[in-house]
Amino acid sequence: xxxxxxxxxxxxxxxxxxxxxxxxxxxxxLSAELFVQASRTRTLGEDAQLRQLLLAGxxxxxxxxxxxxxxxxxxxxxxxxxxxxxxxxxxIRPGNSSSEKIAEIEAxxxxxxxxxxxxxxxxxxxxxxxxxxxxx
Numbered sequence: 208x209x210x211x212x213x214x215x216x217x218x219x220x221x222x223x224x225x226x227x228x229x230x231x232x233x234x235x236x237l238s239a240e241l242f243v244q245a246s247r248t249r250t251l252g253e254d255a256q257l258r259q260l261l262l263a264g265x266x267x268x269x270x271x272x273x274x275x276x277x278x279x280x281x282x283x284x285x286x287x288x289x290x291x292x293x294x295x296x297x298x299i300r301p302g303n304s305s306s307e308k309i310a311e312i313e314a315x316x317x318x319x320x321x322x323x324x325x326x327x328x329x330x331x332x333x334x335x336x337x338x339x340x341x342x343x
């Protein structure tokens with residue numbers, strides 16, 4: 208071998224190692240991005256499900272404001288949600304006056320939970336929501 212071919216061989220070897228390193232870094236970055244996107248998609252799906260459960264809890268709470276019970280109620284959910292271990296709990300308690308009620312609604316899945324507090328006031332013969340606060 209001549210010294211010129213050794214130099215070319217060395218250059219080719221360094222170039223090949225550089226390209227392999229570049230491919231490995233690119234694959235690592237793509238894998239990390241795919242993992243982040245998959246986690247984000249799962250979290251967004253769970254968040255949407257929890258918000259839907261809070262809406263169902265709001266409807267349930269509005270229909271039970273005249274109840275005198277202040278014990279927490281766990282709402283029976285459809286089978287698909289039960290298989291996901293979803294839980295919806297509602298607690299209705301008196302407000303500052305006799306014409307006010309506060310409903311605390313909590314929806315949870317195994318890795319996530321969301322809650323809200325709703326304030327209702329009685330106007331003549333029906334309840335009106337006056338405030339809603341979203342929790343974590």
